[in-house]
Amino acid sequence: MSYIKESLIQLFGGEIKKPAKEDIKPAAQKIHFYKKANPVTKAYIEELHAAGHSNKWRNRRWLTLLFINLLFVLSYQLDIQLLEGALTASRFAGFHMADLNSALQVMLAFKEVVLNLIIGTTTVLIMWILLGGRAFCSWICPYHLLAEWAEALHVWLAKKKIIENKTFHRGTRSVFYVIFALLAIITGYTVFETISPTGILSRALIYGPSFALVWVGVLLLFEAFVSRRAWCRYVCPIGMTYGFVGLVSPLRVTYTPTDCAHEGDCRHVCLVPHVLNMTVKGRAKDVRVDAGADCTRCGLCVDLCPTDSLRFEFKMPGGKKSD
Amino acid sequence: MANDTVKNNKKPRLSRKERARREFIRSIALTAGVVGVAGLGYYPVAKGEINRLRPPGALDEEDFLASCIKCGQCVQVCPVEAIKLADIFDGFGIGAPYVDARAQACDFSCDGLQCVLACPTGSLTHELNYSHETRMGFARLSRPSKCLAVQGKGFKGLVRGAEFKGKLRFDEIDRWIPVPLAEHEFDLDSCDLCMRLCPIEIRRNQCDAGKPPSGDVNQCPPKQAIQLLEIDNSDGSVKMKPEVLEGCVGCGVCEMVCPVEPAAIVIDARAEATV
Numbered sequence: 001m002s003y004i005k006e007s008l009i010q011l012f013g014g015e016i017k018k019p020a021k022e023d024i025k026p027a028a029q030k031i032h033f034y035k036k037a038n039p040v041t042k043a044y045i046e047e048l049h050a051a052g053h054s055n056k057w058r059n060r061r062w063l064t065l066l067f068i069n070l071l072f073v074l075s076y077q078l079d080i081q082l083l084e085g086a087l088t089a090s091r092f093a094g095f096h097m098a099d100l101n102s103a104l105q106v107m108l109a110f111k112e113v114v115l116n117l118i119i120g121t122t123t124v125l126i127m128w129i130l131l132g133g134r135a136f137c138s139w140i141c142p143y144h145l146l147a148e149w150a151e152a153l154h155v156w157l158a159k160k161k162i163i164e165n166k167t168f169h170r171g172t173r174s175v176f177y178v179i180f181a182l183l184a185i186i187t188g189y190t191v192f193e194t195i196s197p198t199g200i201l202s203r204a205l206i207y208g209p210s211f212a213l214v215w216v217g218v219l220l221l222f223e224a225f226v227s228r229r230a231w232c233r234y235v236c237p238i239g240m241t242y243g244f245v246g247l248v249s250p251l252r253v254t255y256t257p258t259d260c261a262h263e264g265d266c267r268h269v270c271l272v273p274h275v276l277n278m279t280v281k282g283r284a285k286d287v288r289v290d291a292g293a294d295c296t297r298c299g300l301c302v303d304l305c306p307t308d309s310l311r312f313e314f315k316m317p318g319g320k321k322s323d
Numbered sequence: 324m325a326n327d328t329v330k331n332n333k334k335p336r337l338s339r340k341e342r343a344r345r346e347f348i349r350s351i352a353l354t355a356g357v358v359g360v361a362g363l364g365y366y367p368v369a370k371g372e373i374n375r376l377r378p379p380g381a382l383d384e385e386d387f388l389a390s391c392i393k394c395g396q397c398v399q400v401c402p403v404e405a406i407k408l409a410d411i412f413d414g415f416g417i418g419a420p421y422v423d424a425r426a427q428a429c430d431f432s433c434d435g436l437q438c439v440l441a442c443p444t445g446s447l448t449h450e451l452n453y454s455h456e457t458r459m460g461f462a463r464l465s466r467p468s469k470c471l472a473v474q475g476k477g478f479k480g481l482v483r484g485a486e487f488k489g490k491l492r493f494d495e496i497d498r499w500i501p502v503p504l505a506e507h508e509f510d511l512d513s514c515d516l517c518m519r520l521c522p523i524e525i526r527r528n529q530c531d532a533g534k535p536p537s538g539d540v541n542q543c544p545p546k547q548a549i550q551l552l553e554i555d556n557s558d559g560s561v562k563m564k565p566e567v568l569e570g571c572v573g574c575g576v577c578e579m580v581c582p583v584e585p586a587a588i589v590i591d592a593r594a595e596a597t598v
Binding site: 098117207212230234 | 350357365385390391399400412417444445
């Protein structure tokens with residue numbers, strides 16, 4: 001239960017406080033106690049990272065993202081009709097699929113729901129429960145890929161001290177979530193769809209370029225030069241919607257503190273570093289801790305971790321609980 | 324990391340409270356900015372300048388924009404590619420489908436209203452089964468003096484020139500493959516293209532001949548959509564005037580095939596029958 005509670009706090013933009021000693025399981029306390037007595041040296045950390053790391057998960061993810069978006073494009077352009085529509089709603093081999101956030105906005109604006117939309121939404125809901133909620137963001141959303149490249153530029157510029165990252169309060173996304181929901185209900189228009197880079201990009205890829213791409217360009221420039229990953233971190237309600245799905249998803253990134261050197265590289269590459277708070281020394285409440293529902297399951301931390309302390313895990317319902 | 328920042332930064336490091344205050348102000352600015360940009364989308368729809376011809380079965384404009392999920396599945400199934408998606412200039416109407424009749428009208432080549440069947444949200448109402456049940460708009464002879472029939476003229480050649488991309492289905496040529504108008508010449512003593520190519524009139528003629536579309540008598544439109552009335556024959560040449568009738572569904576074929584520039588007959592999007 002505390003997983004859901006803490007995930008919700010993170011999704012809405014709150015911070016999880018350092019756990020009190022009595023909240024930490026004895027086995028984890030033992031690890032923390034041992035580590036306090038045997039601090040790792042800088043040389044040890046350098047040695048850990050000397051071999052570099054693989055990009056296994058990132059490559060798999062990029063390929064998947066490109067493949068799915070290409071499938072949309074080819075289904076129309078070459079008329080292979082396997083995945084028709086756009087990311088907002090589609091048919092896969094004839095079966096209805098609807099993006100959860102787009103469907104939500106339509107339901108709020110229109111205030112009526114037809115059966116096809118219920119079918120499409122339910123299918124996609126079950127799919128993303130199994131595949132890990134916000135995995136939609138990092139494995140499917142075309143804006144995410146462009147934003148990753150803009151982010152690489154941002155990080156390089158920041159390293160050279162040419163720019164300084166301007167952060168926003170993470171709670172801003174919750175405010176946007178409520179505002180866009182209210183706007184849909186009150187105006188009766190799917191207001192968010194007007195500026196959604198996900199929808200704009202998906203349609204531009206499939207049906208040809210549009211002037212709306214200028215807006216996507218503006219967002220990317222803002223992220224490259226002003227605020228790192230601003231759209232995904234502080235604005236996008238799609239991420240929030242899939243974040244809620246992630247609350248009940250068995251597919252999670254799991255942390256085992258035993259061998260962790262606490263160098264914190266994972267948090268530096270992470271889009272949502274608050275979900276990796278448990279990797280801070282002394283924070284893990286148990287010997288197995290799951291990353292919160294805001295995690296996009298992108299696998300950058302899994303690729304990076306030299307001690308295998310972060311791993312993908314699919315928890316079978318009713319399976320053995322970690323102790 | 325923190326030490327580096329202190330060393331290289333000439334400005335004094337801000338207090339935690341001050342940083343939080345600035346972040347809060349920035350967050351409000353971001354909220355206002357993004358909501359403001361999204362709000363700009365209201366301008367085109369509020370101004371009422373967006374008066375698009377929507378695909379068959381589209382709900383009332385407000386309900387249509389509310390329910391449309393902007394996926395373009397209707398675009399993909401249309402055999403004559405009549406449906407396009409609106410760009411950001413349509414504001415809240417971005418990504419919603421429309422028909423530019425002059426460029427490519429809906430000719431109901433599909434018979435089964437594929438766009439309606441493809442729509443996942445009921446924006447194009449599923450209560451519609453046949454082409455004659457739609458009302459996308461209503462045709463109007465907007466420039467009678469330019470109309471070749473009114474002038475008593477015939478028409479010979481390509482209706483829109485050799486460069487025109489638009490297509491139409493001609494049952495007698497191929498039931499399934501629409502023909503580019505640029506490949507289909509006409510030779511008419513008196514121009515009657517708007518009536519001759521009207522999908523509703525074609526269906527009525529097929530039904531009269533005992534060959535309803537797809538062999539389904541339900542496809543037969545009960546009402547006439549357009550007729551040509553003789554207005555004058557005093558100087559030897561017969562002058563005819565197109566008259567739009569209640570059966571017109573506003574598909575836009577007459578507007579597309581009208582050979583004068585700009586078209587003498589146009590569709591008023593979402594207009595109801597005026598007869």
